[in-house]
Amino acid sequence: MAVGKAVRRYEPWTGERTRMGTRLRFFISRGFIEALRSRWALFILFVTYGLLIVPRLFEALATSDPFDPQLYGPLLTDVHLFVLILAAVAGSSLFASDIQDRTIVLYRVRRMGAPYYLVGRLASLAAVLGAVSVAPIAILSSVAILSAAPSLSLVVDQGRIVLFALGLGCGVAVFFALFAGAISVLLRERRYAAPAIVFAVLFSEIASSILSALSTSSLASLVSVWGNFSLVGAYLFGTDLSAGPAPWQAAGALSAVALACAALMARELVYREDLP
Secondary structure, three states, rough: OOOOOOOOOOOOOOOOOHHHHHHHHHHHHHHHHHHOOOOHHHHHHHHHHHHHHHHHHHHHOOOOOOHHHHHHHHHHHHOHHHHHHHHHHHHHOOOOHHHHHHHHHHHOOOOOOOHHHHHHHHHHHHHHHHHHHHHHHHHHHHHHHHOOOOOOHHHHHHHHHHHHHHHHHHHHHHHHHHHHHHHHHOOOOOOHHHHHHHHHHHHHHHHHHHHHOOOOHHHHHHHHHHHHHHHHHHHHHHHOOOOHHHHHHHHHHHHHHHHHHHHHHHHHHHHHHOOO
16 A cells, blocks of 8 residues: 555635526527537528528518518418427437436536526527527518518507517427427437437327317317417417317417426436436
8 A cells, every 4th residue: 555645635616606597508508509510400490491481581571561470370380390300300319318328417416407407408409499480480570570661550559460470489499399308308319219209299190180080079189289389370360260179278288298298307307316
């Protein structure tokens, strides 16, 4: 046994500690940037803006009514598929990668904590999805309003249409962030989580069609994720509602799924004593 050797010990950090809010903002922004470094994510954004947004900008430049629901409602419907694919690409590894390489242990230490880790990861994914579901609405409405130069009274009277569109876009981003995160936690492997995210949503559409054909109850259509968002959008934009479930029932179904996903992630990542 060596004698006289100094034993190195851990010493407390004497530097300036950053606030939790600062660390959380850095965590979210870094997750956002890392997600957009993916070639597939950039490709989806390029296709979405090239196929859906740019053509509508010319329509927005020529419109005389910047608060026409037809400017925003169809766009939100068209981006659903791209939001889903982006959620599968960016969300499949949201928690699965951290669980596999055990870096989740580092994130759950005292200074970050499991709740902040969970919120940070979900917020970064929601921000990425918002680039497809929220940013296009903001761009389109800005171009339409600047082009038409509406009166202040018209903005006050009809401006809620833009707010509804932005709110629905945020709802789409948050829902799919929670949904993709839950599947990522549940399956814990990116190669399984990505197709499972797409399959689960597409299966809800197929199941809704089958149940609607077999059942006389209109509630069978509540199984459809996209159908529920379309119902909520039709109500917000004041368009004709088809005979079927009430908009509040569609919103309730989406909320129930979102809460179930949040509860699953909280149970696995926050409240479990043994790490996954």
